[in-house]
Amino acid sequence: MPDKDDAMEIETIGSGSSANGNLLSQEKFKLHFSNVFYTAKQNNKLVSILNDICGEFKSGRLTAVLGPSGAGKTSILNVLSGFKANGVSGKITFNGEERNNLAYRKVSCYIPQDFALLDLLTVQETMSDSVDLKLPSETKSEEKEKIVNDIIRILNMEKCRHRLVRNLSGGERKRLSIAIELVTNPPIMFFDEPTSGLDSVSSLQIINYLKQLALDGRIIVCVIHQPSSKLMKLFDDVIVMSRGNLVYSGPKVDMIPTFEEAGFAFPEYYNPADFALEVSSEEHNEQILSLIERNKIRYCGTSTHPNEDETNAIDENTKILNNSNNHTTIDVPSHCGTESRRSAHERCRFTIIRPEAKVGVYRQMIILTRRSLRTMSRNLIAVQLRVVVHVIVAVLVGAVFWDIGNDGARTLTNISCIFFIIMFIFFGNAMPSILLCPQDTPVFIREYLNGWYSLRAYYASKLTSDLPMLLICPSLFTAIIYFMTSQPDDIVRFAMCWVVSIILAIVGHFMGLAFGSIFELQMAILLVPGISIPFMIFSGFFIRIHELSDIFRPLCDISFYRYTMEAFIQAIYGYGRPDLQCDREFCYFKSPSKLLKELDMEADLYGHDISVLSIWIIFFMVLFFISLVLRIKREQ
Ligand SMILES: Nc1ncnc2c1ncn2[C@@H]1O[C@H](COP(=O)(O)OP(=O)(O)OP(=O)(O)O)[C@@H](O)[C@H]1O
Numbered sequence: 001m002p003d004k005d006d007a008m009e010i011e012t013i014g015s016g017s018s019a020n021g022n023l024l025s026q027e028k029f030k031l032h033f034s035n036v037f038y039t040a041k042q043n044n045k046l047v048s049i050l051n052d053i054c055g056e057f058k059s060g061r062l063t064a065v066l067g068p069s070g071a072g073k074t075s076i077l078n079v080l081s082g083f084k085a086n087g088v089s090g091k092i093t094f095n096g097e098e099r100n101n102l103a104y105r106k107v108s109c110y111i112p113q114d115f116a117l118l119d120l121l122t123v124q125e126t127m128s129d130s131v132d133l134k135l136p137s138e139t140k141s142e143e144k145e146k147i148v149n150d151i152i153r154i155l156n157m158e159k160c161r162h163r164l165v166r167n168l169s170g171g172e173r174k175r176l177s178i179a180i181e182l183v184t185n186p187p188i189m190f191f192d193e194p195t196s197g198l199d200s201v202s203s204l205q206i207i208n209y210l211k212q213l214a215l216d217g218r219i220i221v222c223v224i225h226q227p228s229s230k231l232m233k234l235f236d237d238v239i240v241m242s243r244g245n246l247v248y249s250g251p252k253v254d255m256i257p258t259f260e261e262a263g264f265a266f267p268e269y270y271n272p273a274d275f276a277l278e279v280s281s282e283e284h285n286e287q288i289l290s291l292i293e294r295n296k297i298r299y300c301g302t303s304t305h306p307n308e309d310e311t312n313a314i315d316e317n318t319k320i321l322n323n324s325n326n327h328t329t330i331d332v333p334s335h336c337g338t339e340s341r342r343s344a345h346e347r348c349r350f351t352i353i354r355p356e357a358k359v360g361v362y363r364q365m366i367i368l369t370r371r372s373l374r375t376m377s378r379n380l381i382a383v384q385l386r387v388v389v390h391v392i393v394a395v396l397v398g399a400v401f402w403d404i405g406n407d408g409a410r411t412l413t414n415i416s417c418i419f420f421i422i423m424f425i426f427f428g429n430a431m432p433s434i435l436l437c438p439q440d441t442p443v444f445i446r447e448y449l450n451g452w453y454s455l456r457a458y459y460a461s462k463l464t465s466d467l468p469m470l471l472i473c474p475s476l477f478t479a480i481i482y483f484m485t486s487q488p489d490d491i492v493r494f495a496m497c498w499v500v501s502i503i504l505a506i507v508g509h510f511m512g513l514a515f516g517s518i519f520e521l522q523m524a525i526l527l528v529p530g531i532s533i534p535f536m537i538f539s540g541f542f543i544r545i546h547e548l549s550d551i552f553r554p555l556c557d558i559s560f561y562r563y564t565m566e567a568f569i570q571a572i573y574g575y576g577r578p579d580l581q582c583d584r585e586f587c588y589f590k591s592p593s594k595l596l597k598e599l600d601m602e603a604d605l606y607g608h609d610i611s612v613l614s615i616w617i618i619f620f621m622v623l624f625f626i627s628l629v630l631r632i633k634r635e636q
Pocket residue numbers: 040041042047049067068069070071072073074075076
């Protein structure tokens with residue numbers, strides 16, 4: 001328990017109230033884990049990351065996870081919070097019942113070091129959106145407002161309430177990440193290095209908040225690097241890790257005596273955290289192995305199952321927890337995958353009764369679309385710059401190719417102009433989509449894995465919120481160039497060109513999203529042009545299709561540039577367009593039909609081209625969906 005000074009400090013910060021205004025029930029929780037292994041694949045080899053670890057966390061207590069770099073601190077958090085399931089085996093029980101990932105996630109949360117946030121929302125908007133998504137739709141707006149206000153007040157964020165997330169300090173960002181998770185009042189909270197990058201005062205403030213959360217009756221587990229003695233005082237329990245093993249797990253007060261018993265001398269006036277770090281950094285000699293073994297005996301399975309008496313002797317608080325003698329420890333299947341989690345969900349029997357955070361898919365979509373439109377409207381690259389660039393380039397192209405549309409002597413130049421339009425629309429929409437993924441995708445992954453919304457809702461919101469830009473930019477671009485270059489004065493032909501440009505923008509956008517979601521930024525930026533540019537050769541612009549060797553014909557058939565080019569040329573020169581003006585003695589392509597014949601585009605193929613391009617849209621939309629699914633799998 002905190003000493004007197006600490007308790008006073010907490011009282012001032014938390015004003016004595018619960019972290020979100022809804023006091024947790026005084027029910028006691030216990031998370032017990034034993035024989036937990038975690039292996040990951042590295043270069044086709046299995047690497048052991050957590051090796052037969054055992055321990056437990058109790059409500060009302062703040063636990064520090066200590067250990068040298070690479071000891072497995074982040075991994076233990078990932079595994080116990082349910083964020084990593086692949087390659088995990090062992091026994092994890094919550095209040096004596098099997099921990100099943102899906103339902104367990106509803107009562108637990110994990111706040112990683114690099115908690116992904118949308119930079120272009122204010123603190124208030126971030127909180128309101130999370131409340132809208134995480135609380136049941138029946139929750140009254142006044143109630144939601146009260147929750148947001150309480151959390152903001154308790155976490156001392158009033159001053160930055162209307163500040164954009166990107167302008168927050170490191171400490172304020174951390175507090176916001178805690179605030180978001182507090183919305184649903186989770187009884188179990190895991191934090192990965194909440195004090196990293198903060199000065200000692202801010203670190204103390206954050207740990208004080210965590211202490212307050214623990215005192216409200218939660219299980220709070222927190223990885224911490226070299227805490228000062230003052231910080232260390234706030235922790236109740238400690239887990240010390242060494243190379244994937246647990247060297248110690250239990251009350252802080254018992255750590256030093258345990259280490260001393262194993263033969264490690266504790267220097268006087270030393271910070272216990274530094275001592276723990278030194279011990280856990282030792283080679284795995286007999287002393288360390290005896291500590292690991294001792295910990296297993298205390299907390300592990302049948303032969304080494306924790307002895308009730310022993311556990312009670314260690315910690316008074318545990319008595320209450322052990323009164324419920326119904327420990328039904330069930331094996332978590334090794335290498336748990338999605339299926340096993342799903343079936344586990346069916347059998348969920350958690351004892352905590354909490355309001356189901358259910359928001360219908362349609363409502364989720366509305367909230368996500370609203371949020372996405374709000375962030376986009378503030379995004380310089382996504383909106384303002386994109387529109388401005390489209391307009392400037394269109395005016396430039398219009399000026400360069402001024403009035404050539406009806407000039408029979410400059411037909412091939414007009415075709416070059418069309419090719420430029422295609423290139424610009426494609427890359428002008430694919431590249432911004434790639435660039436926005438590194439901001440959006442981590443937030444999506446976090447929120448999706450926390451069960452805020454379904455993949456369907458996110459996907460549908462992406463389609464809806466991106467649509468305005470996909471309509472505005474190519475429309476402006478095509479219209480400006482069309483009229484400046486004096487293409488046919490015919491509304492139908494203009495509409496045909498407009499449709500092609502919109503379709504091409506959508507193809508580019510979804511290709512960008514698909515590649516941006518699945519690959520790292522640099523890779524995606526390299527792959528999109530790397531894959532699409534070769535297909536330009538088969539567009540019929542650089543080399544006529546009939547001149548190509550038979551080997552390359554199939555590539556023409558799948559080149560979306562070819563269909564775009566064909567559709568544009570058909571819209572401008574096809575469908576019985578009369579002869580063009582000719583101010584010279586002889587214009588070779590005065591007759592549009594001659595041009596179409598030369599380009600192998602004699603038949604009226606516009607409808608066919610649009611159909612093929614629509615298939616390309618569907619292809620990239622499906623690819624984007626798959627890329628999100630793969631990304632989620634990879635994160636797990
Ligand atoms: N997916 C993975 N594939 C291969 N090795 C991994 C994987 N995840 C973690 N590891 C390795 O497991 C070990 C423990 O990693 P972890 O991130 O849990 O350590 P940590 O104690 O949190 O380190 P730090 O304090 O430096 O953040 C490290 O050696 C790491 O390289």
